[in-house]
Amino acid sequence: MRFIISGGGTGGHIYPALAIAGGLKQRYPGCAVMYIGTNRGLESDIVPRAGYEFHAVRAVGIKRSLSWHNLKVPWEAWSGYREARRLVRNFAPQAVVGTGGYVCGPVVLAAARMKVPTLIHEQNALPGITNRILSRVVNRVAVTFEDALTFFPGRAPVCITGLPVRAEIISAERERAREKFGVQPGELLVLSFGGSQGARTLNRAVAQSLKYLASIPELRLLHITGSGQYDQFMDMLQGEGQGNDLPDNVTVVSYMYDMPEAMAAADLVVSRAGAATLAEITVRGLPALLVPFPYATGNHQEHNARALVSRGAAEMVLDADFTGGELVERIKQLLANRSLLTKMAEASRRLGRPHALDDIIDIVQEII
Numbered sequence: 184m185r186f187i188i189s190g191g192g193t194g195g196h197i198y199p200a201l202a203i204a205g206g207l208k209q210r211y212p213g214c215a216v217m218y219i220g221t222n223r224g225l226e227s228d229i230v231p232r233a234g235y236e237f238h239a240v241r242a243v244g245i246k247r248s249l250s251w252h253n254l255k256v257p258w259e260a261w262s263g264y265r266e267a268r269r270l271v272r273n274f275a276p277q278a279v280v281g282t283g284g285y286v287c288g289p290v291v292l293a294a295a296r297m298k299v300p301t302l303i304h305e306q307n308a309l310p311g312i313t314n315r316i317l318s319r320v321v322n323r324v325a326v327t328f329e330d331a332l333t334f335f336p337g338r339a340p341v342c343i344t345g346l347p348v349r350a351e352i353i354s355a356e357r358e359r360a361r362e363k364f365g366v367q368p369g370e371l372l373v374l375s376f377g378g379s380q381g382a383r384t385l386n387r388a389v390a391q392s393l394k395y396l397a398s399i400p401e402l403r404l405l406h407i408t409g410s411g412q413y414d415q416f417m418d419m420l421q422g423e424g425q426g427n428d429l430p431d432n433v434t435v436v437s438y439m440y441d442m443p444e445a446m447a448a449a450d451l452v453v454s455r456a457g458a459a460t461l462a463e464i465t466v467r468g469l470p471a472l473l474v475p476f477p478y479a480t481g482n483h484q485e486h487n488a489r490a491l492v493s494r495g496a497a498e499m500v501l502d503a504d505f506t507g508g509e510l511v512e513r514i515k516q517l518l519a520n521r522s523l524l525t526k527m528a529e530a531s532r533r534l535g536r537p538h539a540l541d542d543i544i545d546i547v548q549e550i551i
């Protein structure tokens with residue numbers, strides 16, 4: 184068996200692509216997987232490290248504002264398409280899977296026109312432009328959120344599969360994890376973080392409210408600042424009159440390498456609304472307070488957050504309104520209403536899709 188996977192630009196498209204590549208290797212032992220990306224995207228670094236054969240093609244996105252750059256677009260797009268066509272022809276895959284990002288355009292289009300079975304996976308509740316266009320030519324579309332269905336009214340059948348999460352997110356044991364993070368029986372662990380890079384808005388709100396949060400006896404806080412933002416967070420704490428010594432029930436780290444255990448130990452998550460984060464939260468059945476990153480393309484994080492909020496799994500506060508005072512208010516309300524927290528947890532679990540990867544590979548099996 185031979186498969187081509189394509190998706191790139193940011194980690195948000197690449198990690199699901201790698202998860203799908205891994206799923207194919209498991210389902211079809213000995214299969215060959217080729218990954219097509221661009222030389223500029225993060226994929227040119229991550230994919231070879233993950234041990235996959237990597238090829239680059241040219242791919243361009245149209246700038247939304249008037250720009251000279253747009254004059255180059257037709258030529259670059261045509262060149263990329265021809266490069267992709269050549270790779271598909273020579274590799275002769277049984278199926279091609281795209282996970283979004285500009286580079287998917289030429290690759291999936293070339294495959295579809297050569298009658299190779301194609302599937303695209305969309306991570307967000309508000310689909311990206313490339314996937315929306317490709318949905319007209321592919322055999323199948325897989326989406327993470329039910330809310331994305333309306334954007335794919337074309338002829339290809341659309342399935343809700345969810346987004347594959349790391350196996351450890353599902354398997355991490357809660358009791359062991361709580362012991363590891365020093366959570367005492369009866370304590371409620373709030374896990375706060377701002378996506379893979381951290382988020383200044385969350386850091387500021389946590390710094391502003393730390394004194395109050397630390398004074399709640401049944402609460403324990405695990406806050407992740409983001410790799411580049413730890414020192415800045417500590418400066419913010421100083422500015423709030425909090426010394427460098429953190430209260431006993433507060434732990435602050437710059438990056439959490441062990442997110443599966445942190446999620447397993449948590450009772451409430453405060454975070455941005457990236458698709459991977461939400462897939463992890465819902466697979467673990469955790470209630471969440473979401474603060475969407477307002478500058479994500481098309482404001483898609485707000486759409487992602489609303490997909491959880493509208494089903495009672497989360498509350499949302501917009502970035503502009505998220506202050507220390509607001510965080511305290513929301514946490515106070517949730518602590519005072521444990522039955523609401525339980526209901527949110529149940530709603531979250533109902534949205535979780537622990538079998539996302541299997542379901543996606545099943546679709547690949549169907550189209551070949």
Ligand SMILES: CC(=O)N[C@H]1[C@@H](OP(=O)(O)OP(=O)(O)OC[C@H]2O[C@@H](n3ccc(=O)[nH]c3=O)[C@H](O)[C@@H]2O)O[C@H](CO)[C@@H](O)[C@@H]1O
Binds near residue numbers: 458
């Ligand atoms: C800023 C931005 O535009 N982000 C987009 C990007 O998300 P991006 O991939 O940056 O962010 P996500 O929230 O989807 O994922 C963050 C990942 O990092 C992990 N993590 C985070 C912090 C930490 O300390 N340790 C750790 O392991 C989380 O567990 C999660 O797996 O692509 C997604 C899918 O297209 C989109 O939904 C997001 O909106």
